[in-house]
Structures are given as structure tokens and as C-alpha cells.
Amino acid sequence: MTTALSPAATSLPRLGQQLLPVLYQHRLVATGQLHRMLTPHAQRPVYLRGVLNQMRAMKLVECTARRAGRRGGPELLWFITPRGADIVEASREVTSRAYRISPETAASQLQEHTLAVVETGLAFSTWARALGDECGPLDWEPELVHRVRDGENRLGDDALLIPDAVLRYTRTTPTGRRLLTYFLEIDRSTMQVGRLGRKLTSYARYATYVPAPPHGRRVAAPAGAGREAWRDRYPAVPRLLIVLTGASPTVLQRRIEDLRALAAADARVRRTPQLAVGITTLEQLTDRGPFEQVVIPLLGEPTPGDVLLSAPSAS
Template sequence: MTTPVSPSPGLSRLGQLLLPVLYQHRLVATGQLHRMLTPHTRRPVYLRRVLQELRSLSLVECTVRRAGRLGGPELLWFVTPRGAEIVEASREVTARAYRISPETAASQLQEHTLAVVESGLAFTTWARAYGDECGPLDWEPELVHRVRDGENRIGDDALLIPDAVLRYTRVTSNGRRLLTYFLEIDRATMQVGRLGRKLTSYARYATYVPTPPPGYRPAAWATGREAWRDRYPAVPRLLVILTGASERVLRRRTEDLRALADADTRVRLTSQLTVGITTLDQLLNEGPFAPIVTPLLGDPTPRDVLLTNPGAS
């Protein structure tokens, strides 16, 4: 029998912020948490103390990243089952069935998970500089999107699972603009052809209209509208973020992806889908509204994450 967990166990304000962040993003480095939640402090002294307090309450646990962002070892944090219960009771974030274990936290999935966090954190950091809005909980990893009907069919072509879905509010003199992105993080470990097949899945989702299960009358089931309309105001832009290799290798990977897309009729003809390619270093160092994004199709002139034509208003 599970012992009931109080949703408010006397945690500090920072502790209350840390739990949902760790729950949603699964595995986060100390330095990432510092830039995410306490960027106003020069060193994460208080952050480390709060993390250790949460650990003493058995709400979070940590593992070691042998080669951290600055070259040395770094602690990586995740919620325990007890910590997850508290977050779910608070209903602050979407409840997820997935639980990270100490074994998973120390596995080869570690670097990919951290790269996804780093990509979302780049948007959050630059949003502060721009005066835009994108907080620590404004990107969600691995949200499932169905792209195939049938009798409970499963497989790579039945579900679309972006590495993250990110929401960003751009604030300018012309007003506020809500932007939504599918983020696909590529660490140059996947065969480029496989990444190309994922592009096909995104194109399929952009035009996917659900059909009724066997035995249901179409008139009583479907409206003939695309599935994305029930989740998003528009088809999210897809941003492929490359990392994990030299600039030369990533440039060649960009060229290969563009060639694959141009040869894929479905991707080439799906006008609802807008795709751009950049690198994590460019996103971190120059920001999303610098000309750092190469369109997947057409003119390769770099643009910003809006992916509008250069010079367009």
C-alpha cells in the first residue's frame, strides 16, 4: 500500500520550482538548473543546498556525468518516485507514465536527454534577453502524436514523437506572437537516412486526418479535419538541431538532409510543414532570432527561427 504524499511538504520556493522542472525534463545537470532557475546568482551555492535538501527528503536523486559541459564531472538530477507523486498531486505539469531510474540516468540516453534540455534552455535564456516569454516548463519532451489509423497498429510509422514540443511568445512593438516548435535533436549518432524518414513522419502528421475505427460510422466520428487542429493553432514549425560533431560534419549533415528532403515527394509537397536546420552552438551563442537556420527546402540562405524569407516583415 502506497503512503499518501502531501503535495506541500514545507519546501522552499526554489524547491517547489525544482520538482516540476526535474519531473518534466527527466534529467538535468546542475549547471543547466542554475541557468534555468537562478541565473541572477553568480554561483549556484543556494541551488546546490536546496538540491541536497530535496535529496535528504528522498524527493530527488543524482548521478554523475563524467565529462560535463565544462570538461569535468557534473551532477545530473532526477525525481524519485516519491518526488513524482508530489508533482502529480500538485497538477502543475502534465502527468507522465514515464519514470527515470538510476540505471537510465546513468545510461547512454544521458547525453541525448541533456541535449534536449540544452536546446530548450537556449530559448529560455534568449527569451530573457529579448524580453520574450519562454519559461522552464514551456517545452515538453516526447509528446506522442498519432499519424496512422488502424486496429491498434504500432510501430515507427504509426506514432510521431518529437524530442520536444516548445512554446515561445515573441513580444515586439507589433504585439505578441505565439510560436510552437517541434524540436528534433540530432547528435550525429543516427544514420542520416533514418533522420530523413522522420521528416516523412512529420509531413504525414501535417496532413493526417483521423478515420473512424472499424464499426463506427464516419459521420458520427470524423469531421474531416486534420488531427493537429485539436492540439495546436497551426502546424508547429520543425526545428532540427544538430550537435555532437565538428562544424564541418554538421554542415555536411545539413546538406544531406536537404538532399533527402528534396527527393522525398511527401516532404517536398507538404506546404503545411515548415522545417529549418541549425546547430546547438549557433542557437546558444547567437540566439533564435539571428540568421542561424537553414531552410530544409529551397533557397539555403540562413534565416531566423520564424523561417520567413529574408527581408520579409
């Protein structure tokens, strides 16, 4: 049920009003991540913590401790409550999602992957601010469902493609502005490389997938017939960026080599040139930035490039 904004909610400071949709969209965010996302010019997140505690007292947000041990003591992770989520949905500021994070999920082993997705988006938004580009706290959305059905794959997980996030970035150069869209896959070195390789096949399928008309119906050239499904959502096939983290540089390099070998052996991936795919590490993306030579192409020579990935000109 949609809840109208209460006097208490509307009395939140501007930072509190920014925090609600961010926590709704990203599900679980560390205090330090919120600081870099929303108050980067403050030396310490003192005011941010005060607003978060105010919102917690209003039962709009809740927090849990990070499971992994960290230097400097435990870190708090913040998530929105059902009351806070109702307020965000009533505002229609972000896309409504059926998923609601629970205290049990917030405290589970899913913490680190969720935080790594946020950290990847933060790398883009931090560099966008430094470079004069555009990529704000709400410009990446986690786990958007994309339907992929072809041939006999009518049901089950094989019919769906769910990237860890879809990120939109506006690049500003002397020659103009360019909208870039990315599928993000975050690999914390916990997934078998073969499973990640199978996901590459799903991305290649999506890049060429044309929805069939309903079974048994004859349709006379409807709008969109014969069009790839991605055209109804994106201006071009999103680039796929695989971001590795959670292991030593040596291990990550081996994973890059293994992924490239799997891709080279996958006929569907090889025959889908409209899907541009690159691999990088979260450390390189954060430290050097997306437009430095930090991305290894999935196919071809392993010459580092940037996140533009030498994509087709239609992108």
C-alpha cells in the same frame, strides 16, 4: 497512487518547489543547467546546490555523475525520485507522465541526448529572458506522442510520431504578441542521416493526417470529422526545428547538406508546404539566438533565416 503533500515537502523553499516539476518534466538535468534555468542572476549556484542536497536528504530527488569527462571535475545530474514524482502529480502543475526515470537510466548512455534536449530548450528560454519574450522552464515538453495512421499503417512505430520535445514560445514585438510552437529534433550526429530523413516523412504525414472514423461505423458529420489531427492540439502546424550538435562544424555542415538532399528527394515532404522545417546548430542557437540568421531552410535556397522559417500566414 497519488500522495498528498507532506509537511516536509511543503516546507521546501520556493526554489525547491520550482525544482520538483522541472526535474519531473525534463527527467535529467545538470546542476549548471538548473542554475541557468532557475537562478540565472546568482553568480554561483551555491544556494541551488544547498536546496538540491536538502531535497536529496528528503528522498525527493537523486543524482548521478555525468558519464562524459568534463573540465573542472565531474558534473552532477539530477532526477526526481518516485516520492518526488508523486508529489508533483498530486499538485497537477504539469502534465502527468507514465515514464519514470530510474537510477540505471540516469546513469546510461542516454544522458547526453537528454541533456542536449534540455540545452536546446534553455537556449530558447535564455534568449526569451533577454528579448522580453516568454519561454519558461516548463515551456518545452519531451517526447509527446502524436498518433499518425493512414492507409495500411495501422500498427507499429510508423503509427506514432514522437518529437524530442514540443516547445512553446511567445514572441513580443511592437506589433503584438505571437505564439510559436515547435517540434524539436535534436541530432547529436550519432543517428544515421537516412533515419533522420525518414522522420521527416513522419512529420509531413502528421501535418496532413486526418483521423478516419472507427472501422465499420457510420458517423453523421461528428464534431472534428475531416479535420487534421493537429488542430485538436495546436493553433497551427508546429514548425519543425532540427538542431545539430556533437560534431565539428564541418561535419555538421555535411549533415545539413545531406538532410536537404534527402528532403528534396522525398515527394511527401516536398508536397507538404504547411510544414515549415529548418536546420540549425546548438552552438549558433545558443550564441546568436533564435531570431538571428542561424536557420537553414530544409527546402529551397539555403539562405539563412531565423526560427520563424517564413511559415504560412496561418501560423
